[in-house]
Amino acid sequence: MYRTNLYKKAGEKMNPQFKKGVLEICVLVILEKKDCYGYELIEKISKHIKISEGTIYPLLHKLTTEGFCITYLQESAEGPSRKYYQLTESGVEYLRKNLIEWKAFTKSVDTIIELGDEENHE
Helix, strand or coil: CHHHHHHHHHHHCCCHHHHHHHHHHHHHHHHHHCCEEHHHHHHHHHCCCCCCHHHHHHHHHHHHHCCCEEEEEEEECCEEEEEEEEECHHHHHHHHHHHHHHHHHHHHHHHHHHHHHHHHCC
């Protein structure tokens, strides 16, 4: 129970540097599954990581400028047209490369944490 509460609190007040490194991958993974508008991305990510609007829109601009996303407008029944983001082929390649690097990185960090735990319990 203590660990669960600890993780919940950590997710609410996560180190900003942790978030900064992972948000791009989160956005790309979501866009690979489905085109989304900015606020929709914020809602999806906010279910798991506390973020603000101010972090997503500059990232979407960067991804678009670098050619990893394209945008298009689509009418909305709930108001003005929405700008949707769609992953390009180079965006998919970029995502694949980053996922490989991310998995290797997190595996290495997990190994260090486990080794640290073993050393503390000997």
